Structure formats: structure tokens, C-alpha cells
Amino acid sequence: MKITVMGASGLVGTQLVEKLRQMDIEVVPASLSFGVNSVTGEGLTAVISGADAVIDVTNTALFGDDSALAFFKSSTRNLLNASADAGVRHYLALSVVGTPRLVESDYFRAKMVQENLIRAARRxxxxxxxxxxxxxxxxxxxxxxxxxxxxxxxxxVKPIAADNVAEMLAELAVGAARNDTVEISGPERFGLDEIAxxxxxxxEDTRQVISDDSVPYYGVELNDDTLLPLNDRRIGSMRYGDWLYRSMAS
Incomplete structure (x- = not known):
């Protein structure tokens, strides 16, 4: 099996590539640092040719105005077109729990467009x-x-270790396409103020956290369940306290 990972240099992408290789899968890592640009389409044909699956873990640091929208529109369309031309049998993309409920935010509206493009491609x-x-x-x-x-x-919020997300992506990639959304979260539930x-x-930061439900999250006022998974939910294994301890020790 051959899998192309677009966004392979990022937090999840690097771990995903390693996990797929440990499964003895042929992996083609793709990102700007590998000379592949999903926004312009440069290098896409070569890295997707012959792939059984494409995993899209691209992201943008641009959150304001229409910058994120322009990124996800161009990147997703190019990836979908290249995947269709190559006869890819499974297109897998990473998105965010709560996206449909956060579309007042420029960034999450752009992520919703990305998801809609994937569904509309009929692949x-x-x-x-x-x-x-x-x-x-x-x-x-x-x-x-x-x-x-x-x-x-x-x-x-039920935050999760990026390593657990990479594990789930690898598991989904080697299986049949769901033609649907799967959700994953961490095993524990916290208030945003609490986890802060x-x-x-x-x-050892002594600054104080004040609980204030009027404070927006990326420009959106939250309900208690806005950031929680609702659907076909999977649970990651890593607990936040254990991750904190490990990250402080490294």
C-alpha cells in the first residue's frame, strides 16, 4: 500500500509518517519543505501518482480576513483534483471538532469550506x-x-495528544473510506479556564486565570458543548497530566 501525506512536516504529519512506516507502508511525505506546494499545485502530480490513499493534514497560520479561506480553497481543490486524476481510492483529511458550530470565525468557516469541497467531490x-x-x-x-x-x-474541551491523532489517522488510512466524519477526543473533560x-x-507561571464566559474563542462565543465531539467518537489514550509531566521532563 502506498500513502501520500500532505503536510508531512507539521506536528501531526511528522508523527503520522513515522507510524505508517512502522506499519511497513510505503509513505510519500509531501510539504513545502519537500518541494510540494498544495496551494499552487507544484509537485502534486509526482507525489500522488500511484497512491492508494492521500492524507491531508495541511494547515495555515493565517487566521484573519479571507487568508485561511483562500488557502483551504486552493489547497483542497488541487489535492482533490490530483487525487482524482491518479485514481486515489481514499482521501482522508484532518479537521476540527466543532467546526460546523464555529463558522462565525474566519478560520473555522474556511475549514467548513474545506470539508464541503471534500464531500462535493464525490470521491x-x-x-x-x-x-x-x-x-x-x-x-x-x-x-x-x-x-x-x-x-x-x-x-x-476534551483535548488530545497529537500522537493519538496520528495513530487514528494511520488506522483510518489503511481501512475503507467512511464517506463520513469520525470524531476523536482525549479521555478527560476540562473547562478552558481549568486547563489553563x-x-x-x-x-510555574503565577499569572492568574479569571473565568469569564463572555470571552470569545477565535471570535466565537462558546456554549459548554461547542468544542465537544458529538458523533462517531474515538477516545485517545494519553491523559493531559501525564503529557504535561512528560513534556516538562523533556
Missing amino acids: PFTILHSTQFFEFISGVINLGADGNGFRLPTAS RMYLTAN
């Missing part, structure tokens, strides 16, 4: 919705920076 696909990664919790905390502390909502306090304490 075998699976979309994996993941909750927030442990590795990105610090970024979520900084969304609530307020003077010498933080203001964050109490809305619930855990992170700051572990890092």
Missing part, C-alpha cells in the same frame, strides 16, 4: 474531527491574555 473520503491538541493549549490560553493574567471561558490553570501551574 471516497473520510474526515477526522479532532479536539484541540495538548501541544496547542498554550496558544488557546494566550487568546485570553488580559494584562498580567488571562480571562477564559468555562466551556468544556493546570498548564500555568505546571510551568
